[in-house]
Amino acid sequence: MEAPTIGGVRVRKGNGETVRLARGASLTDFAEKINVDPASLVQMLFSLGEMVTATESVNDETLELLGEELNYIVQVVSPEDEDRELLESFDLEFGSDEGDEGDLVIRPPVVTVMGHVDHGKTKLLDALRNANVVDKEAGGITQHIGAYQVMTDVDGDERRITFIDTPGHEAFTAMRARGAQATDIAILVVAADDGVMPQTVEALNHVKAAGVPIVVAVNKIDKPEADPTKVRGQLTEYGLVPEEYGGDTMFVDVSAKAGLHLDKLLEAVVLTADASLDLRANPTQDAQGLVVEAHLDRGRGPVATVLVQRGTLRVGDSIVAGPAHGRVRAMLDEFGHEIEEADPARPALVLGLSAVPGAGQNFLVVDDDRMARQIAEKREARERAAMQAQRRVRRTLEDFMASMEKGESQELNLILKGDVSGSVEALEDSLAKIDVGDEVSLRVIDRGVGAITETNIMLAAASDAIIIGFNVRPQGKATELADKEGVEIRYYSVIYQAIEEIEAALKGMLKPEFEEATLGQAEIREIFRSSKIGNIAGCMVTSGTLRRNAKVRLIRDGAVIVESADLASLRRERDDVTEVREGFECGLVVKGYNDIKIGDVVEAFEMREIPRA
Numbered sequence: 001m002e003a004p005t006i007g008g009v010r011v012r013k014g015n016g017e018t019v020r021l022a023r024g025a026s027l028t029d030f031a032e033k034i035n036v037d038p039a040s041l042v043q044m045l046f047s048l049g050e051m052v053t054a055t056e057s058v059n060d061e062t063l064e065l066l067g068e069e070l071n072y073i074v075q076v077v078s079p080e081d082e083d084r085e086l087l088e089s090f091d092l093e094f095g096s097d098e099g100d101e102g103d104l105v106i107r108p109p110v111v112t113v114m115g116h117v118d119h120g121k122t123k124l125l126d127a128l129r130n131a132n133v134v135d136k137e138a139g140g141i142t143q144h145i146g147a148y149q150v151m152t153d154v155d156g157d158e159r160r161i162t163f164i165d166t167p168g169h170e171a172f173t174a175m176r177a178r179g180a181q182a183t184d185i186a187i188l189v190v191a192a193d194d195g196v197m198p199q200t201v202e203a204l205n206h207v208k209a210a211g212v213p214i215v216v217a218v219n220k221i222d223k224p225e226a227d228p229t230k231v232r233g234q235l236t237e238y239g240l241v242p243e244e245y246g247g248d249t250m251f252v253d254v255s256a257k258a259g260l261h262l263d264k265l266l267e268a269v270v271l272t273a274d275a276s277l278d279l280r281a282n283p284t285q286d287a288q289g290l291v292v293e294a295h296l297d298r299g300r301g302p303v304a305t306v307l308v309q310r311g312t313l314r315v316g317d318s319i320v321a322g323p324a325h326g327r328v329r330a331m332l333d334e335f336g337h338e339i340e341e342a343d344p345a346r347p348a349l350v351l352g353l354s355a356v357p358g359a360g361q362n363f364l365v366v367d368d369d370r371m372a373r374q375i376a377e378k379r380e381a382r383e384r385a386a387m388q389a390q391r392r393v394r395r396t397l398e399d400f401m402a403s404m405e406k407g408e409s410q411e412l413n414l415i416l417k418g419d420v421s422g423s424v425e426a427l428e429d430s431l432a433k434i435d436v437g438d439e440v441s442l443r444v445i446d447r448g449v450g451a452i453t454e455t456n457i458m459l460a461a462a463s464d465a466i467i468i469g470f471n472v473r474p475q476g477k478a479t480e481l482a483d484k485e486g487v488e489i490r491y492y493s494v495i496y497q498a499i500e501e502i503e504a505a506l507k508g509m510l511k512p513e514f515e516e517a518t519l520g521q522a523e524i525r526e527i528f529r530s531s532k533i534g535n536i537a538g539c540m541v542t543s544g545t546l547r548r549n550a551k552v553r554l555i556r557d558g559a560v561i562v563e564s565a566d567l568a569s570l571r572r573e574r575d576d577v578t579e580v581r582e583g584f585e586c587g588l589v590v591k592g593y594n595d596i597k598i599g600d601v602v603e604a605f606e607m608r609e610i611p612r613a
């Protein structure tokens with residue numbers, strides 16, 4: 001086939017074949033697949049309004065656009081698919097239990113607590129943690145590792161429940177966005193004195209979307225103004241019908257503060273799990289599960305809390321967790337005790353990883369250290385490429401032209417640093433949802449766990465970014481450097497506060513919108529000709545005020561002759577003045593327009609900025 005010319009470049013077209021490309025692939029990757037010169041693709045994109053180098057990662061849209069031009073169907077392979085394929089190449093599979101029915105053993109449910117702010121999620125998690133721990137002699141849970149287990153008695157059986165210790169639906173949703181689902185049951189906390197609130201509904205929607213059963217904890221019943229019946233009525237409207245009304249959702253009235261009915265709540269969780277879920281796992285296979293949270297510990301290096309989903313994790317296992325690998329050097333439980341093994345639904349703090357994995361990333365035990373390292377390295381390279389692609393401004397031909405037309409669009413660059421990976425992800429996830437229109441965009445150019453470093457500052461300085469520190473502070477000379485480089489660091493410990501402020505900042509960055517305000521009108525009564533400054537209009541101000549600095553328009557017989565002009569001069573008698581009010585005479589010169597006539601109306605106006613909502 002004759003090679004067609006696209007934007008002055010001759011490239012051989014395809015016949016509609018499908019080309020599979022990894023998210024974050026470069027033009028070189030693409031060129032290799034379709035057997036053309038990478039330089040020709042670079043040139044082609046350039047003619048379409050995009051400047052990229054051959055080895056740089058490009059985003060999905062660009063790959064697809066290029067595919068369309070070249071008559072290929074580009075299939076951008078998602079990270080999840082890619083990971084599945086990567087594991088397959090090592091003869092591994094994540095996500096399903098090995099063996100048959102006989103190998104499966106009942107496992108505890110994993111619970112997340114959600115609900116509106118201040119309805120008592122944290123208090124409830126604290127109360128459950130202190131009241132009903134598995135290891136009573138341990139003297140209560142001392143360590144916050146991101147998850148813990150409690151024991152409860154149901155019909156004479158000791159039953160365990162695992163709680164994810166990060167309240168709120170942000171973390172839940174960030175995990176789901178990664179294709180991971182740790183939660184089996186959600187406890188929806190609603191304060192009985194406040195009732196259903198916006199975040200109650202939001203949480204409810206997230207949970208429903210995930211198909212996770214709900215137990216409702218009607219909290220704060222110790223308060224005199226508590227109205228648990230009202231809460232039941234309100235939630236019925238959202239499809240959560242209490243069992244006592246013939247529905248299938250269990251509602252339990254509790255007080256996290258007074259420690260009331262917490263055992264009933266735990267029982268309801270177990271009963272709901274038994275009634276609607278088949279929670280079983282194979283405890284004998286190589287362990288697999290999810291990272292709940294992770295951080296860099298000064299003394300111990302990367303530490304990650306993992307939730308075992310199947311198999312049993314043991315000290316000494318070779319493990320790959322997201323892009324991190326290593327051998328499990330030691331494991332700790334929520335009491336800070338060393339443990340040798342962790343069975344399904346058991347959270348454990350793992351020491352010995354090479355890096356800090358992200359919340360929601362999966363972990364697997366593999367045959368040996370070498371395999372763990374190989375998988376981790378491939379994952380890391382892929383993450384890096386994907387991040388690079390994300391970092392690039394999304395720019396299609398249309399975007400390009402539009403931004404040319406309206407002047408450069410504005411961008412707010414952010415670097416996110418947080419104490420645990422879960423909070424960084426939750427923050428990024430919420431930030432992604434801020435919508436202030438097309439004119440302003442928000443870009444997270446880097447994110448990470450741990451203190452704010454000099455490297456962070458340098459990157460911020462180089463890319464005009466603001467640094468968001470979530471429960472972290474600068475390290476070493478970072479503060480000094482930030483001052484020197486003029487880098488702004490903002491500190492937060494509450495996610496929604498960070499979101500609110502950034503949203504406000506984005507609104508501040510929006511180009512102002514203006515509306516016209518008429519200041520006054522004057523009628524031209526006489527015309528004086530001056531060879532030096534042009535025709536001077538002798539006017540009478542008939543309404544409002546004329547101002548020297550205001551814009552004017554010229555109206556003749558009701559029609560606008562000059563839309564917008566400046567005043568070259570404004571005088572009363574022989575003096576230059578800044579304004580002339582209604583009922584006074586003045587002389588003025590319209591800049592750039594000499595053809596004034598007696599009877600013309602000069603209207604003064606100014607553009608006023610409209611405050612953004």
Ligand code: GDP
Nearest residue numbers: 116117118119120121122123219220255256257
């Ligand atoms: P969260 O934002 O949902 O995590 O809410 P918190 O757990 O921080 O609780 C918000 C406020 O409500 C705190 O001042 C708690 O002490 C209070 N609170 C939580 N549970 C109860 C309860 O059962 N009764 C009463 N009276 N106050 C509670």
